[in-house]
Amino acid sequence: MKRSFVTSGSACLVRGGKYMMMGGVSALSFAGAAMAQDVGAGATSVDEVVVTGTRRTVQTSIETKRGSATIVDALTADEIGDLPALSVGEAIETITGAASHREKGGASEVSIRGLGPFLGASTFNGREATNGSGDRSVNFNQFPSELINQIKVYKTQQADLVEGGVSGLVELGTLRPLDFNRRRIQVEGKLNFNPYDDRLLQPNGPGYRGTVSYVDQFDAGSLGRVGLSLGFQRNDVTNPEEVYNASSTWYACNDAQTAAGNCAEVTRGQAAAGTPFYLVPGSYIFRQIQEDDTRDAWFGALQWRPNDRLNINLDYQYSDRSYNERRSELGISEARYGLTNRVVNADHVLEAVSGNSSIEVNSTFKNRSETYEGAGLNIEYDVTDALTIKADVSWSHTLRNETDRNVRLRSDPLDIYGNRTALNNQRVPYTMDLRNGSVPTFTIDPRFDINNHDLFSDDARIRRDQSQRDHEIMAARFDATYQPTGGLFTAFDAGVRYSEMTFTDFDNRVEFTQDDRAVDRAANLACRRAFPQRDFLKISESNSINSWASFDAVCLFESYAGTPDTGLPLDIRAVENRDVAEDVLAAYGMASFETSLGALPLRGNVGVRVVDTQVTSKGLRADLDVVNNPDGTISLVPTGAFDEVVIEAGTTRWLPSLNLTFELKEDLLLRAGVFRAMSRPAPSALGAGRIITVDTGTDYASVEDAVRNITANGSPRLEPLMSWNADLSLEYYANKDSLYSLALYAKQFTGGFQPVAYDESFTIDGQTVVVPVTQTENSDDESTLLGFEITAAHRFSNLPAPFDGLGTKISYSYADLDFENQDVRLGDIVDAATGEVTEGIIPPAGLSGMSKHVLAAQLYYQIGKLDLQAIYKYRSDYYQDFVGGNAQLRYVHGVGTTDLRASYAINRNARVQVEAVNITDEPRIEDMPVWGSTRGYYAYGAKYYASLRYRF
Template sequence: MGKPATAERSARMRAWLMGSAALSLLAAAQATAQEQTPPEPAPAEEEEVVISGIRETLRTSIDVKKRETAIVDALSTDEIGDLPALSVGEAIQTITGATTHREKGGASEIALRGLGPFLSNATFNGRDATNGSGDRSVNFNQFPSELINNIKIYKTQQADLVEGGVAGTIDIGTLRPLDFGKMRVQGEIKANYSPYQDKVIGSSAWGWRGTLSYVDQYELGGLGELGIAIGVQRNSTNNPEETVAGSSTWTACNATVIAAGNCTPITAAQANAGTPYFLAPNSMAWRQISETDQRDAVFGAIQWKFSDRVELNIDGQYSDRTFVENRRDLNISEMRNGLTNVVYDENGVIQKMNGLSAIESTASNLARSEEYLGGGANLRWQASDRLTLALDGSYSRTIRTEIERQVRLRTDPFDMNGNRNFFSTAPFASSNMRVPYTYEVKSGNYAPTITFDPRFDPNNHALFWDDARPRRDESERRNEIWGVRLDADYKLDGFISNIAIGGRWAEQTFRDFDVRNEITVNPPGPPGAGREDARINLLCRTQFPQTGFLEQARGNTITSWATFDPLCLMREYTGSEDPGRPAEMRSSANRDVTEQTLAGYVMAEYAGDLGAMPVRGNFGVRVVNTKVTSIGLRSAFDVVPAPGGAVRLQPTGDFETVTLKGETTRVLPSINAIFELQPNRLLLRAAAYRAMSRPAPSALGAGRSFTLDTSGTTIEDAIAEIRANGSPALKPLMSWNGDLALEYYPNRDSLFSATLYFKEFSGGFMLVQNDEQFTIGGQQVTVPVIQTANSPDKSQLWGVEITLANRFSWLPKPLDGFGGKLSYNYADTNFENEDLLLGEIFNPATGVTTPRIVPPAGLSGFSKHVVSAQLYYQLGGFSIQGIYNYRSNYYQDFVGGNTQLRYVRDNETFDLRASYDVNRNLSLRFEATNILDAPKITDMPVQGSIRQYHYYGPRYFIGARVRL
């Protein structure tokens, strides 16, 4: 966290935020008693014409922003399938202040105003949505944009949002068939082409996606009107990837100690006393991925108006996405071993070194399935001319399962035929199997340069046969939300025009498990051509599956290596391509979290005049109570003697169930005011509110993760580390917020807006060390456990966002078909996140703080600069649009909570979309994504220390849409 703010300054800031908006409210109330001066009539709108396509989408989005009371940015269209993107995530990143994190070449989680996904609230038709990651963000890449009609981002909060978020609320909306008002049958087919996939041997670079939707309305006589809408989509494609990456754990090595084995970790005291150190990963891997990806989605809605006073809306969404990856890895598995001649900079970033490591060829087959099911029913009854009641029930569920079958083959002092390798002169029984290499990162390069001893050939299959390790990993994340909401709305006469009151009950559960079935095959005796492992090596060899591997990564020197078929290896070593789960599914790291929320709100809408200036808005308060129950397991251990006087800990298989609980109640006031400086043209908006963002469900776990040390001579030494995988006692991150926005609407196609915003955070996060009791060898042993807790510090964030949209109607024909939108967001903060291994740790029992070794990061997902630019041209039935997005570097948290700091470097994308309406029924379409061919590059645990280079390549789509 940042430097603590004084209580006096915090109080002044809250008083200013709430007081300034309250003054505007009181002024407007007093103005209602004054003699009214009629406002000047609004300037005449331009001649109304029927518009469609890109221009219609931007115009509708401007209309939504203008009408809303809160500060809102939107992407909206009245038509089906007209959002300018392939997925909801890519659509959202065109909205002012919104940016995305990209996975598999597509947009996934969203950050608002430089604030990470965990600070936003995501809803589907106003209801909370689940995901498969374990946090509260939504994988927007899961949903096809063709079946979505509007996306709203509430930048400021109002009481009827019930919960909301510190950064804002993202609401995805689907079509209501009666409001659509016409029958429509629409089908669209697209072929997609990936040039990168052409480099993968034996695979097709082509895929496809097809969408079909139907909307209609029916008169039911005395039963009113019924509207139905249904849309289905199948997306079958591939998302090829290639990467070079360091491990997720890095060590600060003492540069003054030269160790024959692993480097010696530096202590925090040594580092802060000035002892030099360098930052080394545990391992590094080059990975080639061949993938197939299929997504099926079904969205449906029923709108039934029984009468003018009673309406029922039912909607449902289903998405099932499955991808299968075949991975081929070359691993330098001991990046901390035998390090000499290390050259590093003032931040400990290695620039060059020599090392000794076993080299591994690892073949994997990874299958992931993510299924989303959501929906709800809303019954709305206009009980009288003034009173309206609404009852809403909802359900959302995401299940993500992942199975990886992997076999590792390692180098040995001998090749598989019994020939001694150049790098070993020791007898066969020796474990000396390490290959000399040089590691270097040159300025301007994207990837490290690796130079092996020239006598070692990584493409020689015969070198990879030892220590075979078949491994099967399976994980499941199950996130489920049930919710019920009741709202009452009562119209009044006078300054207060409306009173709304309501409440919501919800229960969210998050459960996960990660299990491993693993054996290590290391048969005794010298290798030879007649051995079983030699037979398997020959049987399961494959050609390196790609040409031009990592040719875009400046500095890369590894372009191929010996590869094997993972399922062949698994079958030959274990007798089955899938050996199944282990007998014991329980683990002390599993999570079982239940979160119950009870929230209520009251909100008043007002409208009046301040002199001749209309003023409107709302004010209200939310009260949110949250109860968390988290169930965890504690494993007992036996003490087992090991060679050399060491002791080894072995789980007994007995578990003790531990139930931990937490509860919070938060009061969230809010005020929104709109001053119509020029009616329908120039608006001044002011907002002040308190907001909260709850920790991710996965961060509320009661489990423990154990790292054991096989070289320890005492029980305490045998436990290298115990870390909590969450804390049910974590409280929401709270903030006081103020927004001031000026919006100018010269015409329906144009907008200029500038917003200044400020946030003061409290209840951030810090690392603490607590003593806990564990049963080891039948005795109670006290062991320190590190976990995340709330910090008492305060920090601030301020920012400005600017939007400019215009159709260039002032240009001569045919140039008046041009138009565009430009948005920019700048933010700055002193919020701090510590590295879990190398950061500052506080011990509440002793009051001692262990100083940090590496500097802290800011907010997860925080980018100082976010730019989105769109330029379109529309003439008759032809339209073309270019979309550019830029995001400056940001810290990306690992799901489940902060571990080691990971930074994503600046990135930019450019997408292109074009369409031609042959007639009113047929439209031809072309789309291209990631035209700039931009990779994703990450650093760890400090900026400038390259951890990963990740490349996807561009994709192209061509298709046709038919409307009837």
């Protein structure tokens, strides 16, 4: 296939020696637009072979990296829908040093150079984007990869970036229609098949994804030129999931005591004195999930050039995602009760045990809806040939609502008909053995048949949970660029940016219990259903639980509550709620230069940013009443009278940066970068609320004993994590298809995190109770990260046909860091009054999201109309903090996944493609709160796709 092109020099614009990448469009795309405009000036037309598909994506990515002023890795595509991935997150995983955390089998939050999402930053068309998770990373699952055509990962920073991050900046870009400079109408339909769906008794069948996009340009006469791009996608898929999970709260139990009742916890002092202990969760859970997942996404852009000096861009993005989960759970709800025959290893992991526990089934219907909206107006005006000014205003908003309707039924000495059971006891003997594999082997006393619906007859608990997270950012920035004529400096840039961020959330629970056996019997009989699938957790060789009695969650809820949904109460105020406002004012100045050291060409930039952050966090406090529950436990509920607490904090940080590029040879570049970076805490980590945990046992002598733990649900005075950074990158560009690079980097962090205990007074049942409240604060600790990255991309064009279509890209990143994160319950803790540090009883974790090893390997074969690709992605073990912080340590096992892709161009307009994701069915495995103590096993299975795309 050939197309007429115009010879017009380089594919990158050079402005005063400085390479300029334009507004989220690949360099070659822009060059194509510039060439087309030159035709009328008498340029000569020649025939040139058009490179497409995977090879073209690799080429444009290499071009973007070569033309950058900083150390950058990129994934770019000339055409909409050409990014070689099913999602934006999976596309980013193929970029050197980038890795993701997997949720529901797909890539979600991204880590750069093995560092967690907290240390990175993300922008969409150069602007901050909101997130329904409560952190600052972008939920990449919200954005269709078919409507994104450029992803850039900045490893070093320059002063004009919005803010950057310690690990780097991920920038997503959509095209500008005038820069695209050609009409394109594209329609794609994609079918999805999950093998796990076939194991369901009532399979959902194939899912689908439909995408349509339109790009065009119009001549408006005296009003100039107008460009329009529109894109829409509907995604409707299913995500069956199998889970073994333990609770998120773990206890250190005294291994020297007998098994009567709940195990006794050891204090830090007792552990330090040599008291033996073991680690145990509050409960164990097996969970089977059926899910329907739907997303509608709209992208639009309007570009207007009234004349050669003025450029106006308006863009809008909308994504509405909703999914429903039907959960069937089997729970061993008293994992701390009556524990004997304990086998404990040197790391205090409970490897095997015999216990007695209530056995419960939980039936849950979960709905989550998340809506993202973003819009921006960008105006660029060339005041003179040397002076350009830009103004940008933007808005980003995410609203996430999640509602759970849950009914719990428990074991009892009597069945639903009032007959004595074989055990004649509520608690059932069981054994747990973790030595056989990743999922503990549970053996439940055979006298209690977990598949017999009749035996789940007591302690009916009806619960409705609703949470909402509302995250909004409004921002404006003004920039000016002056390009002097001649001299050392090629450009001077300066700008100011202001943003207002708000984050609010609430968690509301409506709960009641009932013990009328006749009511239980009626609900039990009316709402039974067969266990939803075959071969539960078949992938795990150690799993011994294959099915259990299951019920329809909505049916049970309506049977007990008298309505399908009780809704929210009129008053949703609670001491756990967050209300955070953050105002950020930033300014920068940057000078770009081009010179030479002897015969060695040198270019780069130097600049400084100053970032002022002001946080206002509001929380509620209330007196509490003790409520005695029918099952013998207690609950603490607010009296209804609340006092507002307002905490204000602020920081000002200076962030200098220097970037240098030495042209050792025409095809050999040496880059260096030195900069100071900051990563601000997540919005949810700045809350001023409190979380009160009540012991579920009944053997307490006072309210103080029952209230085991009160933690802050955030720390408004948390300061940004700061680092000094140095990078060095040697890059060899052998040809358009080949890149070899080695990057070395070092980061010195200042200001780790540590739990600090403050004594606070609470009025409970009219009594004043003093309880130590734990929150996270910055420490003065320093830590150093050292790492390197290797990238090699090569096409074997020198091989004889047909092997000359073979190409590969391999990247590897290694990082080592001595950072420490303490477990809030079991780690080191500082007394706020005295500053005394009490040593913890378990070792600290490293930095959240930190993987030592990250590998991405691609092998592609492109010959004629056929394009084949295999992608392998590996990420080593890492610690993953819970959103909002102030929690216990959770570790994720390293894993490697393999994706396959094959496409065939029927003609210049039509293409068929098949894709396979996670073909080896790799699960996600978690440990908590130390390595080797399994907390979670999440199996999603492989996923397959077949698609047809047509371009007009």
